[in-house]
Amino acid sequence: MNAGYMGKVLFVDLTRRKTWTEPLSEAWARRFIGGSGLGARYLVELSDPGVDPLGPENPLIFMNGPWTATPIPLSGRHEVVAKSPLTGIYGEADAGGHWGTALKKAGYDGVIILGASEEPVYLWIHEEGVEIRDASHLWGLDTYVVDETLRAETAKTAVTCAIGPAGENLVKIAAVMHDGRDARPAARCGLGAVMGAKKLKAIVAMGNRRPPIHDRDGLMASIKAAVPEIKRLAESLSKYGTSGRMTTIEALGDLPIRNWVQGAWKEGAERISGQRMAETILKKQYFCGACVIGCGRDVEITQGPYAGVQGAGPEYEALACLGALTVVDDLEALAYATELCNRLGLDVISTGGVIAFAIECAERGLLPAKVDGIELRWGSPEVVLALIKQIAHRQGLGALLAEGVRKASEDIGGLALEFAIHAKGLELPAHDPRAYNSLAVGYATSNRGACHLQGFSYIFERAVTLPELGYPEIQDRFGVEGKGRFVAVTQDLMCLFDSLKTCKFILFGGIKPTHLLAWFNLVNGWGWDLDRFMEAGERIFNLKRLYNVACGISRKDDTIAPRILTQRRGEGGAATNLPPFGEILSQYYEHRGWSPEGIPTEETVRRLGLEEEAGKLRAKAVMKV
Amino acid sequence: MRIEVHLHPPFTQVVGTRTLPVELPDGASLLDLIERLRMDYPNLFPSLRSPEREEEVRSFAIFVGGGEVLPLSYKLREGEVIEIYPPLSGGVVPKLVQKTRRLIC
Numbered sequence: 001m002n003a004g005y006m007g008k009v010l011f012v013d014l015t016r017r018k019t020w021t022e023p024l025s026e027a028w029a030r031r032f033i034g035g036s037g038l039g040a041r042y043l044v045e046l047s048d049p050g051v052d053p054l055g056p057e058n059p060l061i062f063m064n065g066p067w068t069a070t071p072i073p074l075s076g077r078h079e080v081v082a083k084s085p086l087t088g089i090y091g092e093a094d095a096g097g098h099w100g101t102a103l104k105k106a107g108y109d110g111v112i113i114l115g116a117s118e119e120p121v122y123l124w125i126h127e128e129g130v131e132i133r134d135a136s137h138l139w140g141l142d143t144y145v146v147d148e149t150l151r152a153e154t155a156k157t158a159v160t161c162a163i164g165p166a167g168e169n170l171v172k173i174a175a176v177m178h179d180g181r182d183a184r185p186a187a188r189c190g191l192g193a194v195m196g197a198k199k200l201k202a203i204v205a206m207g208n209r210r211p212p213i214h215d216r217d218g219l220m221a222s223i224k225a226a227v228p229e230i231k232r233l234a235e236s237l238s239k240y241g242t243s244g245r246m247t248t249i250e251a252l253g254d255l256p257i258r259n260w261v262q263g264a265w266k267e268g269a270e271r272i273s274g275q276r277m278a279e280t281i282l283k284k285q286y287f288c289g290a291c292v293i294g295c296g297r298d299v300e301i302t303q304g305p306y307a308g309v310q311g312a313g314p315e316y317e318a319l320a321c322l323g324a325l326t327v328v329d330d331l332e333a334l335a336y337a338t339e340l341c342n343r344l345g346l347d348v349i350s351t352g353g354v355i356a357f358a359i360e361c362a363e364r365g366l367l368p369a370k371v372d373g374i375e376l377r378w379g380s381p382e383v384v385l386a387l388i389k390q391i392a393h394r395q396g397l398g399a400l401l402a403e404g405v406r407k408a409s410e411d412i413g414g415l416a417l418e419f420a421i422h423a424k425g426l427e428l429p430a431h432d433p434r435a436y437n438s439l440a441v442g443y444a445t446s447n448r449g450a451c452h453l454q455g456f457s458y459i460f461e462r463a464v465t466l467p468e469l470g471y472p473e474i475q476d477r478f479g480v481e482g483k484g485r486f487v488a489v490t491q492d493l494m495c496l497f498d499s500l501k502t503c504k505f506i507l508f509g510g511i512k513p514t515h516l517l518a519w520f521n522l523v524n525g526w527g528w529d530l531d532r533f534m535e536a537g538e539r540i541f542n543l544k545r546l547y548n549v550a551c552g553i554s555r556k557d558d559t560i561a562p563r564i565l566t567q568r569r570g571e572g573g574a575a576t577n578l579p580p581f582g583e584i585l586s587q588y589y590e591h592r593g594w595s596p597e598g599i600p601t602e603e604t605v606r607r608l609g610l611e612e613e614a615g616k617l618r619a620k621a622v623m624k625v
Numbered sequence: 626m627r628i629e630v631h632l633h634p635p636f637t638q639v640v641g642t643r644t645l646p647v648e649l650p651d652g653a654s655l656l657d658l659i660e661r662l663r664m665d666y667p668n669l670f671p672s673l674r675s676p677e678r679e680e681e682v683r684s685f686a687i688f689v690g691g692g693e694v695l696p697l698s699y700k701l702r703e704g705e706v707i708e709i710y711p712p713l714s715g716g717v718v719p720k721l722v723q724k725t726r727r728l729i730c
C-alpha cells in the first residue's frame with residue numbers, strides 16, 4: 001500500500017455482529033484520496049441512493065485521509081459519510097479532535113458500519129482487534145458522561161466518538177460527537193441519527209501505529225519552515241478563536257440576525273465576541289491533533305446561573321446561530337447552550353436555525369405564543385435552552401423542530417415556508433450570501449446542502465488570495481464576473497482539504513495550494529502536478545453530485561431560501577446587495593460541464609474518469625441519471 | 626487633512642481609546658495611515674511585516690470606511706471615519722496576548 005495510508009478498512013456488520021477488514025483499494029485512493037472522497041466512493045459502492053437513511057441499508061462511514069496521524073499541521077481530522085436523514089441526499093460531516101488519529105493509529109484508514117443492532121452497542125477498536133460490546137448501560141447518557149465511562153471501561157488514553165440522546169431519538173439534526181468534553185462534532189446532515197438508528201452508541205479507538213511517509217525528512221523540513229509563518233499570520237485566530245471575528249463579520253453585514261431579517265447588531269456582536277470571551281470565561285485554547293493554531297475555546301463558568309459549564313466553549317457558528325439568529329447576547333448563556341448541544345449531541349448550526357424559525361413562527365401567529373409553558377420570543381436565553389432540551393428529547397415543540405426547518409415548515413404550512421432558511425433541507429450556516437456573492441451559488445450547489453465550508457469561497461472575497469488558481473488578488477465580494485468558475489474552483493479545492501484531511505483554517509496561516517501539493521507528494525510519493533491535484537478535487541465533487549442526481553437532485557433544487565436571494569438586509573455592512581444568483585449559477589454550470597438541468601454531462605463524466613461510478617449510480621438510481 | 630480612526634477591541638486596549646484623530650498630508654492613502662499608526666503605536670500590529678501587501682495586512686486588521694473594506698490604495702478624504710476591526714484571518718496584539726496568557730494560566 002502507498003505511503004500515507006494504513007492500507008486497511010474495518011467493516012462492522014451490526015445485524016450479523018461480524019467484523020472484518022478489507023484492503024484499501026489503491027486505485028480508489030489515487031482517484032478519491034481519502035476522507036470525504038473515499039467515503040463518497042464507498043457510499044456509492046455499498047448502498048443504493050434510494051435507501052431509507054435511517055434503515056439498516058444506509059452505511060455509516062468514518063474515513064481518515066492520508067494526512068491523518070502524520071505531522072502535517074492541523075491534520076487531526078476525519079470525515080463521517082452517509083445518506084442524510086435530514087436532507088435525503090448525500091451527507092457528510094468533518095470533525096477535528098483526536099479520534100480520527102486514534103483510529104488510524106489503531107491501524108485503519110476507516111471504519112464502515114453496516115446493518116443495525118437490535119440492542120445498544122459500542123465498538124472498542126485497538127491494535128489487537130475490534131470488539132462489539134453491550135452499551136445498554138450507556139443508552140440515554142450524554143456524550144461527556146459516555147466518554148468518561150468508556151475510557152474507564154477501556155483505556156484512559158482511548159478516544160471516543162459518541163452520540164447523545166438526540167442521536168438515539170433519531171433527531172434529524174443530531175451530531176456525531178468526538179473527544180468527550182472537548183466536544184469536536186461531525187455535526188451537519190443529522191448523521192448522529194444514522195448512528196442512533198444503528199443502535200451504535202459509541203466507537204472507542206486507541207493505538208500507536210503511524211502511517212508510512214514517502215519522504216519523512218523532506219516533509220519535516222518543509223513543515224518546520226512553514227510553522228512559524230502559520231503561527232504569525234494566524235495568531236489572532238489562536239488568541240481569540242473563530243469568534244474573534246464576530247464584530248468584523250457584523251460590520252460587513254455577514255452575521256445573520258433575527259432569523260436573517262435584521263441587518264445590524266453592533267453591541268450584541270461585541271458582547272458575544274471572542275475578545276469578550278478572552279476577558280471573561282476563556283480558560284485555555286484547545287488544539288485538534290497536530291494543530292499549531294488552536295482556535296478551539298476551552299471555557300469555564302464558576303458562578304451565576306450557568307456555573308458548572310466546563311470544557312468546549314462556543315465557536316463562531318455556535319454563537320452566531322444560537323445567539324445572533326435568536327438575538328440572544330448573553331455569552332455565558334450561550335456557552336451553556338453550546339455545552340447542552342454538545343452533551344445531547346446536536347448540530348449547533350441547525351439547532352439555532354430551527355429555534356429562530358420557531359420564534360418567528362410564533363411571532364407571526366403560526367405557532368402558539370406559549371408552547372409547553374415557554375413564551376417564544378427573541379432575545380430570550382430561556383427559550384433557547386428549553387428548546388434545545390425539547391428538540392433532543394423530541395418533547396413538546398421539539399418533536400416538530402427535530403425534523404429540521406424544511407419539514408417543520410411544510411408541516412405548519414402557509415407563511416412558515418418563508419421563515420425556513422435552508423438549502424436542500426440543510427439550515428444555513430452563519431455567513432450571509434448577501435454579504436458575499438459567491439456564497440449564494442456555493443450554498444445552492446454544495447452537495448450536502450447549505451454549507452460555508454464546502455467552498456469556503458468568502459475568505460477569498462475578504463482576506464486571502466489563491467494566486468496559483470488564477471486569483472492573485474482578494475476578490476470583490478459584490479462582483480459577478482467570473483464568480484461561477486470561482487465558486488467551482490474553491491469547491492474543488494475544499495474537496496481536497498476534506499479528503500486529505502487537514503483543517504481549512506491553515507489557509508489563514510498563509511498556506512496555499514502549492515504547499516498542499518508539495519506535502520501531498522512528500523507523503524505519498526506520487527509526484528503529481530497542480531492540475532492533476534485539482535482534478536482529483538473536481539472528480540470528488542462530481543462524484544457526490546452524481547449521487548445526488550441519482551437521488552433526484554437537479555437545477556430545481558440548486559437554490560436557497562427566497563429571503564436570502566430577494567430580501568435586502570436593509571442596514572449595516574451589506575444593506576442593499578442581493579446576490580445575482582441566476583447569472584452566477586449559469587456561469588457555474590458552464591464551467592462545471594453540467595447540462596442545463598445540472599447533471600454532469602457524459603463528456604464531463606469521461607474527462608474525470610467517473611464512468612464506472614456513473615454507471616453504478618444509474619443502475620441503482622431511483623431516478624434516471 | 627484630519628481623519629478620525631474608530632477602534633474596536635482588541636485594538637482599543639492598545640491605544641487606550643475608541644476614537645483617535647489622525648493628521649495626515651493631503652492625498653494620503655490607507656497605506657500611509659497604516660504606516661503612521663505603526664509609528665505612533667508600535668504595539669498595534671507588531672507582527673505585521675509587509676504593510677504594502679494587502680493580504681498580509683488583512684491578517685492583522687480590517688479597515689472599514691462607509692461600511693466597506695478599504696484597499697491599501699484607498700485615498701483618504703478630509704473628515705472621514707476609518708474603522709479598524711480585528712482581522713478575519715489572523716494577526717496579534719501583544720498587550721492583550723499577555724492578558725490572555727494570564728487568563729490561561
Ligand code: SF4
Pocket residue numbers: 074075096097286287288289291292293294295296503504505506
Ligand atoms: S485551527 Fe481550530 S479547528 Fe482547525 S485544527 Fe486547529 S484547533 Fe482544530
